Amino acid sequence: xxxxxxxxxxxxYGKEIKMKRKNKHLTPVLRAAIEMGSIIFLFYSNLLxxxxxHSSNVLGKSLISAVQDVFSVTNFIxxxxxxxxxxxxxxxxxxxx
Numbered sequence: 001x002x003x004x005x006x007x008x009x010x011x012x013y014g015k016e017i018k019m020k021r022k023n024k025h026l027t028p029v030l031r032a033a034i035e036m037g038s039i040i041f042l043f044y045s046n047l048l049x050x051x052x053x054h055s056s057n058v059l060g061k062s063l064i065s066a067v068q069d070v071f072s073v074t075n076f077i078x079x080x081x082x083x084x085x086x087x088x089x090x091x092x093x094x095x096x097x
Contacts, residue, residue, distance in 0.1 A: 039083035
C-alpha cells in the first residue's frame with residue numbers, strides 16, 4: 001500500500017518537472033515580448049508628447065490630430081527595430097553583470 005503511494009507521488013513529481021520545463025521555454029519569449037512592448041510604449045509616448053507639444057502652437061490642432069500624425073507604418077517599424085536593439089542590449093548587460 002505504501003509502495004503504491006510512493007510510486008504515485010514519484011510519477012506526479014515527474015509530471016510537474018515536465019510542466020516546468022515546457023514553461024521555461026516560453027518564459028524568454030514572453031519576457032522579450034513584454035520588454036519590447038514596454039520600449040515601444042515609451043517610444044510612442046515620447047513621440048506623442050513631442051508631436052502634441054510641437055502642434056499645440058498651431059491653432060486648431062488637437063490631441064487627436066497629433067495621434068494621427070504619430071501612428072504611422074514608418075514610426076511602427078522604427079519602434080520595433082529600436083525595441084529589438086534595446087532588448088538585445090539589456091539582455092547582454094543582464095548576463096554580463
